[in-house]
Amino acid sequence: MITSRTYLLNLKFLLLLLPLLFHPAIIFPDCSSNDLFFDNCARNLNEYTFLKSYQFDQSQLKKLGLRPTVKYSSIFSKGSEYFFSVCNENRTDNNKMILKLYDSNERLITSTYDPVFNRYFSKFKFPCRRTGVYYIEFSFQGALDGCGAGMVGIKM
Numbered sequence: 001m002i003t004s005r006t007y008l009l010n011l012k013f014l015l016l017l018l019p020l021l022f023h024p025a026i027i028f029p030d031c032s033s034n035d036l037f038f039d040n041c042a043r044n045l046n047e048y049t050f051l052k053s054y055q056f057d058q059s060q061l062k063k064l065g066l067r068p069t070v071k072y073s074s075i076f077s078k079g080s081e082y083f084f085s086v087c088n089e090n091r092t093d094n095n096k097m098i099l100k101l102y103d104s105n106e107r108l109i110t111s112t113y114d115p116v117f118n119r120y121f122s123k124f125k126f127p128c129r130r131t132g133v134y135y136i137e138f139s140f141q142g143a144l145d146g147c148g149a150g151m152v153g154i155k156m
Contacts, residue, residue, distance in 0.1 A: 041087035041149050044123055048083040048153025056097065056138040058146040069139040074152075078131040083153040085123040086112055086138075088146065095140060096120045097148035102135040109134075113141060 042050060058068045076082060086097045098120075100111040112121045120141070140146035 037087065037089060038149055041085060041151055044085040044087070045083060045151060045153035048081075048155050051082075051152045051154045053152070054136070054138060054150040056146070056148050056150065058140050069137060071135050071137040073133055073135050075132065076126075076128045076134050077156075078128055079156070080128050081155045082126045082128060083123065083151075083155070084112070084126065084136075085151045085153075086148060087122070087151070088148040095146050097146060097150070098139050098141050099150050100137040100139075101126060102137065104133045106135060 038053070042053070052074070054070075054072065056070055084099055084101065086099045088095065088097045096113070098111060098113040100113075101109045103109055110124055110126065112124060113119070114121070136150070136152070138148075138150055140148075
């Protein structure tokens, strides 16, 4: 028998996933045919449940005359902890993928790159304290071409 608590948890999870399932995004050809690359990136999630992956090919954006930055919107739930990880193909010192997380007012919350100390981080955790729309932005630091993936996991 389904209790009201179970029903509410299922409804909360469905409301969380719904925007991800119908999210409009530009689809680009794979910049990697290497499944091992994505499998290794997904391993970074550890105890978090896989939620969404994003592939980012900066060279394809430039060919289309688009800005070499991509921003997605997602709805995150209060009380859940989210884990973000970025993985670069052929990563070099001048070719690092950056993930920035913004709140609903598009104020920067955190990033995988700290410009003050010129430090790069491949992952971070975000304990959500307020249900709402958040923006995830991908770009590359100082590179003309870059290819990578971003992974998002959740712990409820």
